[in-house]
Amino acid sequence: MPIVIAISGKRKSGKDYCTNLIREVLVQKRFDVSVAGISHSLKMEFAKKHGLKYEELLTDGPYKELYRKDMIQWGEEARCKDSGLFCRAAISSTMDSDIVIISDCRRRTDYEYFSANYRTVTIRIETSEEDRKQRGYQFVEGVDDAESECGLDDYKFNLVIKNQSGTDLSQQLNMVTEKISRIIDKLKLPINKE
Numbered sequence: 001m002p003i004v005i006a007i008s009g010k011r012k013s014g015k016d017y018c019t020n021l022i023r024e025v026l027v028q029k030r031f032d033v034s035v036a037g038i039s040h041s042l043k044m045e046f047a048k049k050h051g052l053k054y055e056e057l058l059t060d061g062p063y064k065e066l067y068r069k070d071m072i073q074w075g076e077e078a079r080c081k082d083s084g085l086f087c088r089a090a091i092s093s094t095m096d097s098d099i100v101i102i103s104d105c106r107r108r109t110d111y112e113y114f115s116a117n118y119r120t121v122t123i124r125i126e127t128s129e130e131d132r133k134q135r136g137y138q139f140v141e142g143v144d145d146a147e148s149e150c151g152l153d154d155y156k157f158n159l160v161i162k163n164q165s166g167t168d169l170s171q172q173l174n175m176v177t178e179k180i181s182r183i184i185d186k187l188k189l190p191i192n193k194e
């Protein structure tokens with residue numbers, strides 16, 4: 001069973017950017033790591049239903065923003081029936097890895113699902129509004145003041161990474177890998193493969 005690193009953060013906080021860096025650092029340390037997104041199966045189903053470009057919905061460009069409100073609404077209807085639906089799809093898309101990074105947790109039910117089923121480390125990516133704006137963020141009513149963006153605002157995260165100008169990302173990434181290494185030592189997992 002993998003250790004799950006469950007990442008959350010607001011739009012343009014750098015969830016994908018930090019996910020890639022964390023993955024690289026862990027891979028360098030010879031951990032077997034996969035990355036998955038809760039929104040991937042949601043976007044896949046939504047794209048099929050509406051004839052949209054799935055690959056484009058996965059990028060950080062403006063295309064997905066055109067459909068974000070509708071995707072949120074459709075996803076929430078599906079989650080009302082089964083809150084673990086997209087979390088299960090995300091983890092089952094990974095290939096038997098020792099560590100799975102989930103790049104886009106947004107809701108308490110996401111963290112509840114992973115914490116209930118896996119040894120989970122929750123990481124929040126925090127960024128000033130100024131930096132987010134420089135990366136293309138603009139406030140949208142019904143998105144940035146709704147559960148999709150605010151559902152984890154008061155959560156007690158295991159680690160917080162400040163991904164903004166003036167902060168040292170590499171030092172913070174070391175904290176993450178140290179924490180993961182400690183968990184692995186504690187669990188005595190047969191990990192750290194050649």
Ligand SMILES: Nc1ncnc2c1ncn2[C@@H]1O[C@H](COP(=O)(O)OP(=O)(O)OP(=O)(O)O)[C@@H](O)[C@H]1O
Pocket residue numbers: 009010011012013014015016017018059060135163164169
């Ligand atoms: N520390 C950083 N240095 C340089 N560029 C960064 C940094 N963090 C994020 N970015 C850039 O900012 C943009 C948004 O980052 P990213 O896509 O990782 O955010 P996100 O939280 O996944 O956003 P969203 O959920 O809105 O898609 C990307 O173009 C990314 O390359």
Ligand SMILES: C[C@@](O)(CCOP(=O)(O)O)CC(=O)O
Pocket residue numbers: 011038039042057058064068071072075104106148
């Ligand atoms: C529809 C939604 O999954 C879009 C997520 O897109 P992204 O993580 O910002 O690329 C957000 C949500 O489920 O609330």
